[in-house]
Amino acid sequence: MNVPLGAVVRGAVSLAGAALIGWGVYGIAAHVGVGGWVTWFAGAAVLHDGVLVPLVLVAGVLTGFVPAAYRRAVRAALVTAGCVTVVALPMVLGKGRRADEPSRLPLPYDRNFAIVLAFVAAVAAASVAVRGVARRRRRAR
The missing domain is CATH 1.20.5 (Single alpha-helices involved in coiled-coils or other helix-helix interfaces)
Structure with missing residues (x-):
């Protein structure tokens, strides 16, 4: 064989x-123990199916109203912002911060998070602008 x-x-x-x-x-x-991981997995499933999926579906429907030429940049920016938010949210909310240990989470995470989101938005806006200028130039020819 x-x-x-x-x-x-x-x-x-x-x-x-x-x-x-x-x-x-x-x-x-x-x-971890059976109860801990069962709770974690059940919570993850509820969070995914009850919060994340509806948000993504609503975002997909709303971005359907964006002109087709710019839709990809807008959706990419939303996906990037969502991923950054998932990673940054515990630090922005101060999860794990303790008054008796000032070196834990010492940075201004809320400001830094806003800067990263502004950068993502600026890159998406620049992409849309470049694409718009290129379309106008092609039409002019």
Whole structure:
């Protein structure tokens, strides 16, 4: 029987992945406890399905009203801003900050977050402007 090399590699990678998933599940069960990770996974599912998916759907519908030539830049900016927000929100809200330990979260995260979002918006606006100028030049020819 002649088995293609790709099938062998795929099978080996799948087995390695399954073993790593098993090791991770064992680690979670052994170190966090069943109640902790079940709560975390259930909370993540509720947050994803109840908050994130509806927000993305509404954003997709609203960006449908943006002219097609600029839609990609607007959606890219929204995705980037969303990812930055997910990462920055705990620091902006001060999660983990303690009065007795001033070196923990010492920076002005809210200001820095606003600067990053402004930069994302500026890049998107520049992309839209460049695209608009290029369209006008093509029409003029």
